[in-house]
Amino acid sequence: MVQSVLLTGAAGRVGSAILGGLADDYEWRLLDREPSTDDQPGEFVVADITDAETVREAMDGIDVVIHLAGDPRPEAPWNSVLTNNIDGTQTVFEAAVDADVEKVVFASSNHAVGNYETDERTPEMYREHDDYLLDGTELPRPSNLYGVSKAAGETLGRYYHDEHDLSVACVRIGNLTQGHPPIGYERGQAMWLSYRDCAHLFDRCIRADYDYEIVYGISDNDRKYYSIARAREALGYDPQDNSAYYDGEERVVEPDA
Ligand SMILES: NC(=O)C1=CN([C@@H]2O[C@H](COP(=O)(O)OP(=O)(O)OC[C@H]3O[C@@H](n4cnc5c(N)ncnc54)[C@H](O)[C@@H]3O)[C@@H](O)[C@H]2O)C=CC1
Numbered sequence: 001m002v003q004s005v006l007l008t009g010a011a012g013r014v015g016s017a018i019l020g021g022l023a024d025d026y027e028w029r030l031l032d033r034e035p036s037t038d039d040q041p042g043e044f045v046v047a048d049i050t051d052a053e054t055v056r057e058a059m060d061g062i063d064v065v066i067h068l069a070g071d072p073r074p075e076a077p078w079n080s081v082l083t084n085n086i087d088g089t090q091t092v093f094e095a096a097v098d099a100d101v102e103k104v105v106f107a108s109s110n111h112a113v114g115n116y117e118t119d120e121r122t123p124e125m126y127r128e129h130d131d132y133l134l135d136g137t138e139l140p141r142p143s144n145l146y147g148v149s150k151a152a153g154e155t156l157g158r159y160y161h162d163e164h165d166l167s168v169a170c171v172r173i174g175n176l177t178q179g180h181p182p183i184g185y186e187r188g189q190a191m192w193l194s195y196r197d198c199a200h201l202f203d204r205c206i207r208a209d210y211d212y213e214i215v216y217g218i219s220d221n222d223r224k225y226y227s228i229a230r231a232r233e234a235l236g237y238d239p240q241d242n243s244a245y246y247d248g249e250e251r252v253v254e255p256d257a
């Protein structure tokens, strides 16, 4: 049966990567406070996620919520992350439980654990020969207030799973860029997430069965310091891209070469 998916933050970059790969695969309801200028595959609700009543209405008949809406800036000030990322995320989880939604997929971030990147470990940990790996079982160690808000979102997910039996997947997204990995930025290459792997990962989050998961959302980069073992095991994630296949903007190695 085709599932109905509510995508918050649909007008943004991650939303565009997901819809670029999965537009025809689900019945979509899209929500964003900014109206989208693109052609959209489903009904588009212009709303703020802190508006509990409208968010509740948007959940009607929905099986799975992908919750992306929020302030994505690592340098975002506290008042913005408190409102958009923490209060908004609590509103989304609460409405999902009220509407008997099956799963919520929460867009967490590398910045929830950014302070594991200590002066002693960097830049070596961004390089292929270094075997330092975070696996999602470590405690949050945010690098900014934005990262604090993402750790809070993961904790809200834990609460709504334990207390209300909602299935929750928190995806600590790395660095999503279209076409090729970041250039001249080792950290960004280590945590690169290609558009196609992004769509595939969120597809797996919609389809897989799980209780509560924290996984890293990156491609299969040789430089990685985030393990993708849990995403493979719990969700069936099978990424196709690797920042090592690129020389600048150009893909120089094919995956099965
Ligand atoms: N792009 C990346 O590499 C990463 C993104 N993320 C997370 O993924 C999510 C999406 O990020 P992007 O697409 O890059 O950001 P974006 O800024 O391109 O998209 C976010 C969307 O959310 C909407 N939005 C923000 N606050 C809202 C509110 N209160 N109510 C309704 N809509 C609201 C914005 O209008 C925007 O369209 C964010 O939660 C971000 O923290 C996490 C790690 C990396």
Ligand SMILES: O=C1O[C@H](COP(=O)(O)O)[C@@H](O)[C@H](O)[C@H]1O
Pocket (backbone or CB within 6 Å): 071, 072, 073, 074, 109, 110, 111, 173, 174, 175, 176, 187, 188
């Ligand atoms: O959470 C996020 O992380 C990415 C990557 O972080 P950066 O410090 O390497 O830029 C960032 O681009 C994105 O805007 C943010 O939401």
